[in-house]
Amino acid sequence: MRKQNLALAVATSFVLAGAAHAQSARDYISIVGSSTVYPFTTAVAEQFGKANASFKTPKVESTGTGGGFKLFCAGVGVQHPDVSNASRKIKASEIESCAKNGVKDIVEINIGFDGIVVATSKKSKPMALTIKDVWLALAKEVPDSAGKLVANPFKTWKDVNPTLPATKIEVLGPPPTSGTRDAFVELVMDHGCKEFPAIKDLEKSDEKKAKAVCQTVREDGAFIEAGENDNLIVQKLVANPNALGIFGYSFMEENLDKVQGETINGVAPTFESIADGQYPVSRPLFIYVKKAHVGVIPGIKEFIAEFTSEKAVGDEGYLSRKGLIPLPDAQRKQVAADANNLKTLAP
Helix, strand or coil: CHHHHHHHHHHHHHHHHHHHHHHHHCCCCEEEECCCCHHHHHHHHHHHHHHCCCCCCCEECCCCHHHHHHHHCCCCCCCCCCEEEECCCCCHHHHHHHHHCCCCCEEEEEEEEEEEEEEEECCCCCCEECHHHHHHHHECEEECCCCCEEECCCCEHHHHCCCCCCCECCEEECCCCCHHHHHHHHHHHHHHHCCCHHHHHHHHHCHHHHHHHHHCECCCCCEEECCCCHHHHHHHHHHCCCCEEEEEHHHHHHCCCCEEECEECCECCCHHHHHCCCCCCEEEEEEEEEHHHECCECCHHHHHHHHCCHHHHCCCCCCHHHCCECCCHHHHHHHHHHHHCCCCCCC
8 A cells, every 4th residue: 555655656746747737838828739739729819919918829739639738648747638639528538538647637628619521622513322322332342232241342433323423432531640530430320330230230239230230441542541631632633523522611711712512411511411410411610628737838718718709709700701610509508618728527
């Protein structure tokens, strides 16, 4: 017991030393994480830097949601970031990883909503897609006419659905470290596969295998991982009008001169259709704050206040002009109150 207490005391002293070192060694907020949330957080950081002469403009890096949580959860102290952007909720496994490394008090802030679009070049003829079509085009294995799982045989969109064009299936999308990829799998792949009786039957007998069939993306060149750089996907869509790309609505909004969002299940991705829940592929966006760094790294509380202010995330806020879909009024006020009180996730 004495040895355990000694070990705990030593560990605690390292954490405190790291925090104290942060106070003298870093005078700006360090933010990592989602490429989707990056432009919103960057806008807030710039506004915060201009409005607060006492604080430096925060440093924002785009690492992907999963990569951001790895950095965020690595520990407390100057060498670890203060905030992580995320285009999905933090996973239980990530909370456990944080806790193991001494990051135990985490403030979760839902900043608004975004939609995931399947986009094409403005030069392309629009495609009316369904979630079922997208799953059939991208799944590694699909049921044949007898319900048996086979390697995906589809080469063109017309193979998937006779009403679609006979163009080669070529979809540019995010890597597994991306929150957009996680959300796309959950909202499109998981739902698309459930439209097949063979998958429903498999789920009853082998849930784990059914989940793998639903979520595993083909690796034969039809789906191309484009990294965390959404700009690269836009460039490739412009260069190849037959290709499709997967990214956040907010990014499409910034590039409407070059790309268009395809309808999914008959609904176009618009600000209104995402806000009212009609568009089927939408998700909440978050930032996560390390409470242990508040009061040590200067400006974190003030940054939270800016990010949750009506002028930032309100219906007429500057982030809505960048494509963020605001939360409903009552929810937005509650989120702001909880965030400014540094309410942490339940253990």
